[in-house]
Amino acid sequence: MSRVMIIGAGGVGGVVTHKCAKVPEVFSEILLASRTIEKCERIRSQLSRPIETAQVDADNTSELAALMKSFSPELVINVALPYQDLTIMDACLETGVDYLDTANYEPPHEAKFCYKWQWDYHDRFKEKNLMALLGCGFDPGVTNIFCAHALKHHFDEIHTIDIVDCNAGDHGHPFATNFNPEINIREITARGKYYENGQWIETDPMAVHRTFDFPEIGPREMYLMYHEELESLAKNIPGVKRIRFWMTFSQEYLTHLRVLQNVGMTRIDPVDYEGTQVVPLKFLKSLLPDPSSLAENYKGKTCIGCVIEGVKDGRVRKYFVYNICDHAQCYREVKAQAISYTTGVPAMIGAMLMLQGKWRGEGVFNVEEFDPDPFMEALNHHGLPWHERFLD
Ligand SMILES: NC(=O)c1ccc[n+]([C@@H]2O[C@H](COP(=O)([O-])OP(=O)(O)OC[C@H]3O[C@@H](n4cnc5c(N)ncnc54)[C@H](OP(=O)(O)O)[C@@H]3O)[C@@H](O)[C@H]2O)c1
Numbered sequence: 448m449s450r451v452m453i454i455g456a457g458g459v460g461g462v463v464t465h466k467c468a469k470v471p472e473v474f475s476e477i478l479l480a481s482r483t484i485e486k487c488e489r490i491r492s493q494l495s496r497p498i499e500t501a502q503v504d505a506d507n508t509s510e511l512a513a514l515m516k517s518f519s520p521e522l523v524i525n526v527a528l529p530y531q532d533l534t535i536m537d538a539c540l541e542t543g544v545d546y547l548d549t550a551n552y553e554p555p556h557e558a559k560f561c562y563k564w565q566w567d568y569h570d571r572f573k574e575k576n577l578m579a580l581l582g583c584g585f586d587p588g589v590t591n592i593f594c595a596h597a598l599k600h601h602f603d604e605i606h607t608i609d610i611v612d613c614n615a616g617d618h619g620h621p622f623a624t625n626f627n628p629e630i631n632i633r634e635i636t637a638r639g640k641y642y643e644n645g646q647w648i649e650t651d652p653m654a655v656h657r658t659f660d661f662p663e664i665g666p667r668e669m670y671l672m673y674h675e676e677l678e679s680l681a682k683n684i685p686g687v688k689r690i691r692f693w694m695t696f697s698q699e700y701l702t703h704l705r706v707l708q709n710v711g712m713t714r715i716d717p718v719d720y721e722g723t724q725v726v727p728l729k730f731l732k733s734l735l736p737d738p739s740s741l742a743e744n745y746k747g748k749t750c751i752g753c754v755i756e757g758v759k760d761g762r763v764r765k766y767f768v769y770n771i772c773d774h775a776q777c778y779r780e781v782k783a784q785a786i787s788y789t790t791g792v793p794a795m796i797g798a799m800l801m802l803q804g805k806w807r808g809e810g811v812f813n814v815e816e817f818d819p820d821p822f823m824e825a826l827n828h829h830g831l832p833w834h835e836r837f838l839d
Pocket residue numbers: 454455456457458459460480481482483486503504505506526527528529531549550582583584585586587588625626627628630738739786787789790
């Protein structure tokens with residue numbers, strides 16, 4: 448029986464709230480807090496049990512701390528934006544509350560994300576006997592746990608990891624992003640990067656691509672990108688030689704993106720428009736569909752998994768572990784599309800394991816540092832069943 452505070456009432460926040468509400472034996476009291484109270488109220492109206500809601504500015508540590516003191520949660524689930532990670536961690540330290548998120552910190556004025564800022568909180572969380580769990584969505588999150596599961600059960604050594612992420616869904620819009628447009632476009636317009644033999648190798652954006660045959664979807668073109676779990680897996684999977692991340696995009700999507708970039712609409716620096724300072728990417732976000740609004744008419748499936756090569760009992764093996772998620776099924780269950788669903792369910796599971804004491808530590812951790820077994824079992828029970836097969 449625990450009190451949990453969820454921050455962020457977007458697509459992912461809606462799923463986390465629905466899923467926590469379905470496990471009252473763990474999440475006995477829930478507070479959903481976000482910048483726009485109407486969004487919290489809309490999610491509350493979809494639930495069959497009462498929860499509390501509150502308006503909060505998560506950029507403001509003292510406002511957050513005051514709300515935490517009045518609600519007294521044991522854990523905060525941060526599903527606002529990466530910009531708020533540090534202010535929320537500061538408020539957790541001030542009030543003695545555990546912390547969980549799904550995306551690592553990035554500064555608003557620089558399109559750069561890395562774990563250093565949050566790993567630097569390790570000693571402060573440890574001194575206060577608190578735990579922070581970082582990157583507990585699907586990717587990062589489940590993909591890291593898939594690697595820990597492979598290492599525990601199928602390999603003596605892991606040599607290479609390829610994370611493959613396909614969204615074969617159709618939302619009916621010519622161009623839209625599946626999670627926060629600002630964060631998403633910053634990520635996919637960045638230079639590609641992967642880890643090999645202890646070094647980071649950079650590529651031009653979307654320059655490296657190949658076809659992969661996704662189960663239940665078929666062959667799709669996927670593009671090499673930098674993604675945050677590469678950083679923690681390079682640190683936490685002993686002896687790994689290469690880690691890459693691949694995501695599928697349609698030609699239609701890439702053409703829209705290229706045009707937007709070419710005309711300057713993805714810029715994150717302010718420009719003067721008739722005496723007003725406007726950040727083009729923020730303006731673009733205001734024109735694009737809200738990701739949670741895509742859910743109702745979304746059709747098709749996602750497939751996200753890890754292709755892993757290494758050695759077991761002296762023999763080389765290649766292994767694939769993955770989940771398939773259906774957009775329409777997610778909407779029927781929690782009024783969300785599959786990208787929000789595949790992020791929100793793992794956040795709920797991570798929170799549950801922390802509150803049950805099954806995943807416990809003092810300091811700041813990534814998910815692959817814990818026993819993958821209870822998490823893998825919970826995925827099967829809470830809507831994200833996984834499959835595994837040996838490829839050779
Ligand atoms: N690991 C993964 O697999 C994965 C995958 C997808 C997304 N994510 C992460 O999940 C998070 C949520 O994504 P999403 O698609 O749900 O985004 P979203 O729909 O834009 O929702 C973000 C929510 O946070 C709220 N918010 C923003 N700034 C705030 C502030 N200063 N104070 C209080 N609330 C604030 C927003 O409020 P308003 O409604 O007022 O704008 C909105 O309700 C992001 O960090 C994203 O990077 C992780």
